[in-house]
Amino acid sequence: MSTAKDMAGEDMPWDEVTPEAARKLLVAAVEAFAEQGYHATTTRDIAGRAGMSPAALYIHYKTKEELLHRISRIGHEKALEVLSGAAGIEGTPSERLAEAVSSFVRWHAGRHNTARVVQYELDALSDEHRTEIVELRRRSDAVVREILREGVESGEFDVPDVPGTTLAVLSLCIDVARWFNTQGRRTPDEVGALYADLVLRMVTAQK
Amino acid sequence: MSTAKDMAGEDMPWDEVTPEAARKLLVAAVEAFAEQGYHATTTRDIAGRAGMSPAALYIHYKTKEELLHRISRIGHEKALEVLSGAAGIEGTPSERLAEAVSSFVRWHAGRHNTARVVQYELDALSDEHRTEIVELRRRSDAVVREILREGVESGEFDVPDVPGTTLAVLSLCIDVARWFNTQGRRTPDEVGALYADLVLRMVTAQK
DNA sequence: CTCGCCGGTGAGCAAGCGCTTAGTGCTTGA
DNA sequence: TCAAGCACTAAGCGCTTGCTCACCGGCGAG
Incomplete structure (x- = not known):
């Protein structure tokens, strides 16, 4: 793979x-x-x-808020790049979902300082800047939702509520930035692998 | 049930x-x-x-920080009460886990204002107060971990990494406070039911 | 050598912050 | 009836905040 x-x-x-x-x-x-x-x-x-x-x-x-905006924009672009790069590999929906989740989680763990600012300081942005950033987040959502949709279509996945499950998957990944700690026992790779496995089990159809 | x-x-x-x-x-x-x-x-x-x-x-x-501390302490106690109340019902580990997750999520969605403060403003507490609160959080962790342990013991669950999965389950529930919105389409009950289902699938052993 | 340019500094301004204090009116018990 | 005690307010203190501005040193062009 x-x-x-x-x-x-x-x-x-x-x-x-x-x-x-x-x-x-x-x-x-x-x-x-x-x-x-x-x-x-x-x-x-x-x-x-x-x-x-x-x-x-x-x-x-110009202002302290502009500094936050720069961080937030570049960070979101990087995160989206990581996510859609991983989602774009060749393979089955399962393989692509696993790659997407493990990469996205690895980014949130490995760059947890940036991720924390990017994910938890949105409210401090001006209305205008926040609107711009929210659009980038919608695109992350679309990437995951599309993989789930394809997996359901192919029969690999059994997901009754695709939008809700998309939200849960992204939420799980994003929250890594909150609790991940460099002093902790797990490496970003390990967390990425664990989470990819958990997410696959959440969506995979039973035989 | x-x-x-x-x-x-x-x-x-x-x-x-x-x-x-x-x-x-x-x-x-x-x-x-x-x-x-x-x-x-x-x-x-x-x-x-x-x-x-x-x-x-x-x-x-006495201070603005004491006000936050009161909110944080009472909120954590309520959340822990909800979680361990649900975990304490009679039933199989699967039933208890489902009840725990749906109740905990329902609380985070239904009282998302309180939950947001409780879960995301910990850093603003004084060292002394934060230490006290962290102890309450450890107890939530123990409640979920114990259900997983029992489920693995009984053979109902297949969870290779119990501490890591505990963290993931709690993280999923807690992050509801971040994104849940009263204007959104889902009710707290609906989110609770969806999440209980997703978590069960994460841990249930395949036959 | 000299001049202008430009990234950087020291000092400081207006505004807003957490919190205090002197005082006020309402309630209460003898 | 009235003094004491109470919850509460108006005013404001000392400090920190985001941000500005007059100035400065080094460096490339003429």
């Missing part, structure tokens, strides 16, 4: 953000937002983590 | 909080924290929603 393990979005994070000072500030912000949340993080804290003065932030970003 | 539908924690919310002014403030705080998060909520906002002056808050609570 082919793998999407080395898909985009897992290596060289944030290298598309330039110049270097802007990237350093953004990386510092991801760390701070993930640890304490957007509203509990001060611009002074972000600048301090990046080793710069508070005013430096405003050379590269 | 017996039901835990009318278990504690779903009716007459917060009626243990007295006097009335303290309860009104607490209910207002739950609403505000759920909508905007703890750090984005001001004491003026809470007092305003309760129809009182900002200073009134400090007659009933």
